[in-house]
Each structure stands twice: as C-alpha cells, then as structure tokens.
Amino acid sequence: SQKIEQNSEALNIQEGKTATLTCNYTNYSPAYLQWYRQDPGRGPVFLLLIRENEKEKRKERLKVTFDTTLKQSLFHITASQPADSATYLCALPISGGYQKVTFGTGTKLQVIP
Amino acid sequence: DTAVSQTPKYLVTQMGNDKSIKCEQNLGHDTMYWYKQDSKKFLKIMFSYNNKELIINETVPNRFSPKSPDKAHLNLHINSLELGDSAVYFCASSQEVAGGQDTQYFGPGTRLTVL
Numbered sequence: 001s002q003k004i005e006q007n008s009e010a011l012n013i014q015e016g017k018t019a020t021l022t023c024n025y026t027n028y029s030p031a032y033l034q035w036y037r038q039d040p041g042r043g044p045v046f047l048l049l050i051r052e053n054e055k056e057k058r059k060e061r062l063k064v065t066f067d068t069t070l071k072q073s074l075f076h077i078t079a080s081q082p083a084d085s086a087t088y089l090c091a092l093p094i095s096g097g098y099q100k101v102t103f104g105t106g107t108k109l110q111v112i113p
Numbered sequence: 114d115t116a117v118s119q120t121p122k123y124l125v126t127q128m129g130n131d132k133s134i135k136c137e138q139n140l141g142h143d144t145m146y147w148y149k150q151d152s153k154k155f156l157k158i159m160f161s162y163n164n165k166e167l168i169i170n171e172t173v174p175n176r177f178s179p180k181s182p183d184k185a186h187l188n189l190h191i192n193s194l195e196l197g198d199s200a201v202y203f204c205a206s207s208q209e210v211a212g213g214q215d216t217q218y219f220g221p222g223t224r225l226t227v228l
Binding site for chain 1: 117153154155156157158161169203205207215216217218219220221222
C-alpha cells in the first residue's frame with residue numbers, strides 16, 4: 001500500500017544552522033510533492049510545491065529536493081531562526097479515481113536561540 | 114480578508130449530541146475538503162466536494178454527513194457524538210489544475226471536545 005513517512009521525532013537545531021527534514025514515500029510515483037508548515041492551534045500553510053521533473057526548488061531560505069529514484073524529498077531551511085519553529089508536513093497526491101492529497105505525519109522543528 | 118473560515122473555533126458538547134461545523138471559502142476554488150487531525154497530529158482526509166458534488170468519501174462513520182449548498186460552502190454535521198470524535202477538524206479548499214489538485218488552503222480549525 002502507498003505510504004508516506006516523515007521522521008516523527010522532533011528536530012532540535014541551533015539558530016543559524018541549516019535544518020533538513022525528510023519525507024519518504026513508497027509504492028507509488030507522485031506527479032508532485034508539497035510542503036506545508038503548521039503552527040500550534042492553526043491550519044497548515046502551503047510553502048512549496050515541486051514537480052516530478054524538477055530536482056530542486058527554492059524560495060528565500062527554503063529549498064526542496066525531489067529524488068524520484070530514492071522516493072524521497074528533503075526540505076531545507078538555511079540560516080534557521082526561532083520563528084521557523086513549527087511542524088512541517090509533506091503532502092503527496094495519491095491516485096484513487098480522483099486525486100487527493102495525503103499528508104505525512106509531520107516533523108516538529110525547534111530552533112534554539 | 115479570511116480565505117477559508119470555519120465556525121465555531123471551539124465546540125464542547127456531551128456525548129450523544131448532534132452538532133454542525135460550517136466552512137466558507139472566498140477564493141473561488143472548485144474543491145473543498147474536511148480533514149480530521151487527531152491527538153497525534155495526523156491529518157486525515159474525510160470528505161471532498163468538487164463543485165458541490167461529493168468526490169472523496171473516506172472510511173468515515175455515517176454519523177458524519179457533509180453538505181455543500183454551493184461551491185463556496187461545505188458544512189459538516191455530526192450525529193450522536195462519541196468520545197472518539199474529539200479532534201481538530203480542518204476545512205480546506207483547492208483549485209483543480211492539470212495533473213491534479215493544486216495548493217490546499219486551510220481554515221483555522223474547529224477543536225471539538227466530546228465529554
């Protein structure tokens with residue numbers, strides 16, 4: 001069956017360092033992959049979308065890679081700041097008659113000043 | 114201007130009651146969703162409507178009944194509430210693009226507590 005995995009353990013890093021979060025998937029080939037940020041008590045907010053023919057996408061301090069051979073996406077935040085502390089979710093379309101987006105369990109990032 | 118709004122923000126009720134959550138989007142999107150986020154923070158899709166038509170109906174008890182009066186609104190009615198229904202319910206919307214659905218825009222969530 002199709003599965004999405006994110007590191008469920010919290011990631012703690014020092015301010016100024018690069019945070020790297022991982023999203024792995026199995027048993028299918030998504031046309032694109034999305035990353036969202038969720039703050040406590042709020043709904044997820046879209047950050048980046050990367051398509052299967054794109055290796056890398058950047059937006060300000062954010063960078064996403066998409067390796068369709070490894071079935072993995074990496075999400076990087078460079079020069080991390082305490083304000084980057086949140087839970088980050090990856091999301092992929094899973095086919096089933098009508099495409100729907102399915103979310104990973106999320107990784108909680110804590111940036112320590 | 115709120116893109117996706119939900120009411121109420123908090124809902125505390127007794128077991129066995131019936132309650133509704135309302136959602137509205139002003140983005141002009143064709144598709145709307147209901148998600149449930151449990152205590153472990155897993156975000157699971159429940160329903161999806163495209164132009165007022167039900168297109169995704171996951172394995173959800175039939176006590177949950179969505180209703181879309183028009184493409185800007187998607188409401189969720191829950192009958193005979195149970196303790197296990199306690200969760201945060203998120204409404205979302207998206208626009209269909211070539212190859213599938215585009216970015217999802219989420220509402221602020223409704224925290225339902227069943228006592």
